Amino acid sequence: MDEKGEKTVSSALLAKICGRNAAQIRKDLAYFGEFGFRGVGYSVKDLLNNIKKILGSNKEWRMAVIGVGNLGSALLSYKDFLKQNYKIVAAFDIDPPKVIGRLSEKLGKPAEVLHISRVNEVAKERKIDIGLIATPPSEAQGVANLLVEAGIRGILNFAPAQITVPIGFVVKDVFFTTILDNLVYLLSTETGDSSDRK
C-alpha cells in the first residue's frame, strides 16, 4: 500500500485483506499502542513503522547457516527472498573444503565456508544473532550447544530433531514434515476445504 501511495487504511480494509474481523485488527493493534486516528484510519507509513518496531524487523538480524548440505545450500541461495533486514553473514560446516568446491561450482565464485570450530570466534566478529541449523539430525543438539556457547540467542532449527537450550535462548523449529502430516490429514478427511488453516 505504501508503495502504491496509499496514505491511510482502515481496520475494515485490513481485515478484508487478512480474512479477519475488523474488531480483531483494532484490538490487536491497540494492544501495542494507539496507532490510529478516529474517523480516519491508520497512516500506512506510520503503521508500517510501528509494526516493524513491534516485530523487531526494524533492526538488522545477522544469521549464520550451520551445515552446508543440500538444505544449507538452499538456504544460502534463498537469501534473495529474505527481507532486507535479514543477512546471512557466515556459513559453517564440519568439512569446508569439500563443501566449498561444490558450492563454488554452483555459485561460480569461491564460496566461503568456515569450519564449525570457529563459530565462537566468528560469532563475535560478525555479530551473529541467529543460527540456522541445517545439519543432519544427529548433529543438531551438538551444534545448538556450540551456538549457545557462542552467545547466539536465536536458533532456527531445520533438522528433524528436538533441541533444548537454556532459558534466555530461543529455538524455533521448521519441520516441514509436520505441515505435511497436516496436509495429509486434510486430504484424508476429504472435506474439500482448500483454506490454509493453522
Next chain:
Amino acid sequence: MDEKGEKTVSSALLAKICGRNAAQIRKDLAYFGEFGFRGVGYSVKDLLNNIKKILGSNKEWRMAVIGVGNLGSALLSYKDFLKQNYKIVAAFDIDPPKVIGRLSEKLGKPAEVLHISRVNEVAKERKIDIGLIATPPSEAQGVANLLVEAGIRGILNFAPAQITVPIGFVVKDVFFTTILDNLVYLLSTETGDSSDRK
C-alpha cells in the same frame, strides 16, 4: 513405546510427554472415538493404529517434487527422514538435462528428472497424491495450476508465494521466513522465553 514393549499408556503419561493437561488428551482422543479402557488406559498398539487412521498416515502417500534446484534437491535427499508412508515417486523440472547432471554427481547415480510438461501423464501413471512445489516464487502459481489439472489434490508449497487452488484441493505453505519473523519477535521482546510456542 510400542517398540519398547509398553502395552498401555495413560492420558496422564501422554500429557506429561506432550506438555499438556491430561483432560486435554482425553477430550481430544474421545472426540474421535472411545479408544481407552477405564481403570487401565489406552492400548499402545491400538491407539497408534487409531491415530494413524485419524491422521491418514495408515495409507501410502505418493509425492512429486517440482523444481529441482537447491531446495528441491534437499527435499529429494531428505527422504530418509520421511515417515515410511511418504514416498517421493517423481521429480520434475523445466530443464531436466541440466538438473540431472548436477544431481547425479551428488547422488552418484543417474537421477531421473522429468520435464514439467509430463506432469499430467505421470501423475496418473504413478498415482501422485501430493506435489511439493520447490520452484522460484514466480513459477509457483503456474505449477500449482498444472498440478490441479493433473488431479493432484494436495500441494505443499515451499515457494515464498501465495497460491490459490479450486475448492477440493488443499495447499499448505512452508514459509520458513514466517517462523523466522516469529523467532525475531521473541528475540526482540527479550523475554528470555525458550519455549516453542505456536
Next chain:
DNA sequence: GGATGTGAAGTCGTTCACAGCT
C-alpha cells in the same frame, strides 16, 4: 459522518471433577 479504541457479550477451547466402568 466515519473510523478508532474498548467495555460488554458471546463464543470457543481448556481444565476441573466426578460418575462409571474395569
Next chain:
DNA sequence: AGCTGTGAACGACTTCACATCC
C-alpha cells in the same frame, strides 16, 4: 483402586456495539 469419558466451571479469545474523537 485406577483411569477413562464427559458435563460443568472456568478462562481466553473473538465479536459486537457504541462512546469518543477527528
